[in-house]
Amino acid sequence: MKLIFAIVIIVIFTIFAISVNVQNPGAIAVKYYFGIEWSMKLATLILCTFVSGLFTGAALVGFSLIGQKFKTGRAKRKLNKVEKEVEGLRAASTDSVDA
Secondary structure (H helix, E strand, O other), rough: HHHHHHHHHHHHHHHHHHHHHHHHHOOEEEEEEOOOOOEHHHHHHHHHHHHHHHHHHHHHHHHHHHHHHHHHHHHHHHHHHHHHOOOOOOOHEEEEEOO
16 A cells, blocks of 8 residues: 555656646756855756655654664563563462472
């Protein structure tokens, strides 16, 4: 389902980019701070913006997943420690009942 959704989004974006390119064939001037100016097609600007947004989103999700894995690892280590303590208590309990 996620794959189908991703394909639909990519197709919609591609159709949008092609229609913008057809409607605006000329170059536009993108002006930055300190008098820096760059001339490019509008479709190229939209594509660059989209790709940079994808990379930013992927990086944020990646960092979040790494944090979640660290938390999961800590929780598993704590769980193993507690399970060992419980096993020790059970073994001590059965030893005292047998004696």
